[in-house]
Amino acid sequence: xSGSSEAGPADVFIGQSLASGxxxxxxMASGLETGWEQARxxxxxxxxxxxxxxxxxxxxxxxxxLAYGGPWQCVDDTDLLxxxxxxxxxxxxxxxxxxxxxxxAIAAGITAPPQWxx
Numbered sequence: 001x002s003g004s005s006e007a008g009p010a011d012v013f014i015g016q017s018l019a020s021g022x023x024x025x026x027x028m029a030s031g032l033e034t035g036w037e038q039a040r041x042x043x044x045x046x047x048x049x050x051x052x053x054x055x056x057x058x059x060x061x062x063x064x065x066l067a068y069g070g071p072w073q074c075v076d077d078t079d080l081l082x083x084x085x086x087x088x089x090x091x092x093x094x095x096x097x098x099x100x101x102x103x104x105a106i107a108a109g110i111t112a113p114p115q116w117x118x
Contacts, residue, residue, distance in 0.1 A: 018096055026089040036082045040075060047071060 052058040052065075065071065 015100075022089055022093055022096070025092065029086045029089055033082055033086050036078065040079070043071065043075060
């Protein structure tokens, strides 16, 4: 993480915690994407098989199933959510780096009054 190597011990501790948390988030997001791909294929395969049949009861079931977008809407919504979660690590890393850079720039511009220096 930028800025953590140039600052004091407190910043290094925070930087290490952030780096560890972001690494964990990256692993989780990757696992979520892989797990969702497998679940998605299974769900779509089962839906494509249309196990409810073509009879009158099957048609009634399918009509109820498709109300409000049906499971396909849920799959589409989950696709969007998994994509959004997958992008969080990069977004968070950028935000943390920008925050540390801004803090360093502000700190560089602050001059302590003479009575505060030893």
